[in-house]
Amino acid sequence: MRLPTLFRVTDVSAHCDLPCGVYDPAQARIEAESIKAIIAKVADNDDPDFRTRAVLIKEQRSELVKHHLWVLWTDYFKPPHFEKYPQLHTLVNEATKLAGASGTKGTLDAAKADELLAKIDEIDAIFKETKQA
Numbered sequence: 356m357r358l359p360t361l362f363r364v365t366d367v368s369a370h371c372d373l374p375c376g377v378y379d380p381a382q383a384r385i386e387a388e389s390i391k392a393i394i395a396k397v398a399d400n401d402d403p404d405f406r407t408r409a410v411l412i413k414e415q416r417s418e419l420v421k422h423h424l425w426v427l428w429t430d431y432f433k434p435p436h437f438e439k440y441p442q443l444h445t446l447v448n449e450a451t452k453l454a455g456a457s458g459t460k461g462t463l464d465a466a467k468a469d470e471l472l473a474k475i476d477e478i479d480a481i482f483k484e485t486k487q488a
Contacts, residue, residue, distance in 0.1 A: 378431040380479040383423035383450075386416045387475055390459045391468035398463070410463070417460035420471065421451045427482065440481050450474035 393413040428447045453471040
């Protein structure tokens with residue numbers, strides 16, 4: 356989005372067009388569940404065109420998982436959260452790597468999708484605790 360100022364145009368970006376304060380690991384989970392389903396569909400289909408399209412979609416969904424996790428990490432979680440949950444940095448790092456080239460983005464291994472979903476569950480448990488506080 357470009358916002359005009361009096362003298363120049365400034366590029367800005369946010370989770371949405373107006374920082375809304377609505378965050379939830381469910382967004383990452385939905386994309387990760389989609390990845391797991393795509394991996395299963397590719398395994399059951401020999402059509403090269405279908406497989407190519409499915410792999411491209413899986414890679415896009417993997418990027419979306421990373422995006423949603425990064426938004427939580429950079430916009431939602433604050434220093435008090437990281438102090439109370441010192442494992443949070445590592446969890447987000449491991450989850451985003453599992454969605455990256457060495458994980459679901461770069462493989463058709465359903466076990467990687469399961470690992471990703473498990474990490475998202477761990478992040479979600481912390482998220483839910485912070486919402487109750």
